[in-house]
Amino acid sequence: xxxxxxxxxxxxxxxxxxxxxxxxxxxxxxxxxxxxxxxxxxxxxxxxxxxxxxxxxxxxxxxxxxxxxxxxxxxxxxxxxxxxxxxxxxxxxxxxxxxxxxxxxxxxxxxxxxxxxxxxxxxxxxxxxxxxxxxxxxxxxxxxxxxxxxxxxxxxxxxxxxxxxxxxxxxxxxxxxxxxxxxxxxxxxxxxxxxxxxxxxxxxxxxxxxxxxxxxxxxxxxxxxxxxxxxxxxxxxxxxxxxx
Ligand code: 13P
Numbered sequence: 508x509x510x511x512x513x514x515x516x517x518x519x520x521x522x523x524x525x526x527x528x529x530x531x532x533x534x535x536x537x538x539x540x541x542x543x544x545x546x547x548x549x550x551x552x553x554x555x556x557x558x559x560x561x562x563x564x565x566x567x568x569x570x571x572x573x574x575x576x577x578x579x580x581x582x583x584x585x586x587x588x589x590x591x592x593x594x595x596x597x598x599x600x601x602x603x604x605x606x607x608x609x610x611x612x613x614x615x616x617x618x619x620x621x622x623x624x625x626x627x628x629x630x631x632x633x634x635x636x637x638x639x640x641x642x643x644x645x646x647x648x649x650x651x652x653x654x655x656x657x658x659x660x661x662x663x664x665x666x667x668x669x670x671x672x673x674x675x676x677x678x679x680x681x682x683x684x685x686x687x688x689x690x691x692x693x694x695x696x697x698x699x700x701x702x703x704x705x706x707x708x709x710x711x712x713x714x715x716x717x718x719x720x721x722x723x724x725x726x727x728x729x730x731x732x733x734x735x736x737x738x739x740x741x742x743x744x745x746x747x748x749x750x751x
Contacts, residue, residue, distance in 0.1 A: 509723055510667065510707055510730030511747045512543040512630060513737025514570065514598055515550075524550040527740050532561045534744035541730070542747045543568045544737070545598045545630070548584055555593035568596035568630070571604060574617035586625035596628035598732070600656060602673045612655035619660055628665045630709070630732065631656055633694070637674035646693055653697050663702035667709055668694055669732040675712025677734060682712060684725055691727030716745035723749055 519527065524546065535542075544554045545568035555567035573583035589597065599622060600615035615631075622629040633652040635645040653668075660666065670690050672682050682690075691708050698706040710722055711732035722728055736742040 508539045508541065509749055510541045510543070510709055511743075511749070512568070512596070512598075512667075512669075512709060512730065512732045513545060513743055514601070514711075514732055514734050515544065515546045515738060516570070516603070516734060517547060518738055519547065519550060521550055521553055524553045527738075528554075528557050528561055528563060530740035531744050532557075532563055534741060534748075535563065536748045537564075538748060538750060540747055540749060542566065543596050543628070543630075545570050545596065551589065551594050552592040555595075566595040566628070567593055568598065568628070569594050570598045570601065572597045572599070572618055572622055574614075574621040586621050586627065590625060590627065594627065596630060597622045598630045598632060598669075600632045600652075602632065602634055602671060602676060606673075612652060615656045616658050616660075619656060619666070623660065623662055623665050626665065628667060630667045630669050632669045632671050632711070632732070634671040634673050634676075634712075640672070640674065645690065649690065649694060650697060653694065657698070657701060660701075663698070663704060663706050666698075666702075667707045667729075668698060669709040669711050670694055671711035671732060677713070679713050681714065681718055681722070682710070684721070687722065687725050688727060691725070695727055714746075716742040719746050719749055723751070 543566040557563040599618045604610045619629045635648040707729035709730040709732045714731040715736035
């Protein structure tokens with residue numbers, strides 16, 4: 508069983524999302540993989556309806572959430588609002604939000620807690636920049652992101668970690684087998700120490716229908732968080748259909 512999570516980022520209108528699932532429905536097979544589509548807020552409900560409407564096994568996810576219950580946070584969205592759209596998962600701490608929207612480890616930590624407390628899956632993203640890798644800081648960076656981002660989190664039942672090396676996102680440059688294996692092993696060791704149980708770790712960064720078999724075969728890889736390839740129904744279906 509693998510976790511196949513799409514991150515649509517700021518792509519797809521409601522019409523686009525419906526067209527995507529029309530095509531996807533004809534291609535996807537029944538497997539034991541867990542498929543999640545993290546869509547823009549405006550189409551989370553459209554994704555959530557696919558189970559009933561098209562008999563597609565997909566969990567609707569979002570790409571951000573605010574940790575507060577409600578209040579004066581213009582432009583933000585709460586866990587209750589997401590849940591009322593049948594949202595079951597949230598991407599938290601994506602590198603695009605860390606860099607472009609200046610999200611700190613502390614703020615990300617609050618979001619992880621709020622999401623897990625609400626019973627939704629938190630897809631907690633971490634990863635080093637190219638500069639950090641070149642300065643041999645990868646493990647230090649990952650450890651800090653984990654220690655701060657998961658500080659005080661006690662329930663790992665709905666927690667997934669996504670390892671997304673920043674230099675591999677949207678670049679076509681995939682981390683090597685060795686790099687993926689050693690980082691996933693490191694991440695698993697840290698989270699297992701904190702929670703006492705295994706936590707799924709997904710790889711993200713230029714994963715697609717052509718390289719996914721190789722990535723999924725690496726020890727410690729429980730699935731993938733997919734950007735570009737998740738926008739194309741045939742590519743995403745090919746990944747969702749993965750069988751060892
Ligand atoms: P790409 O698959 O387009 O590299 O994006 C990865 C990503 O950022 C998923 O969250």
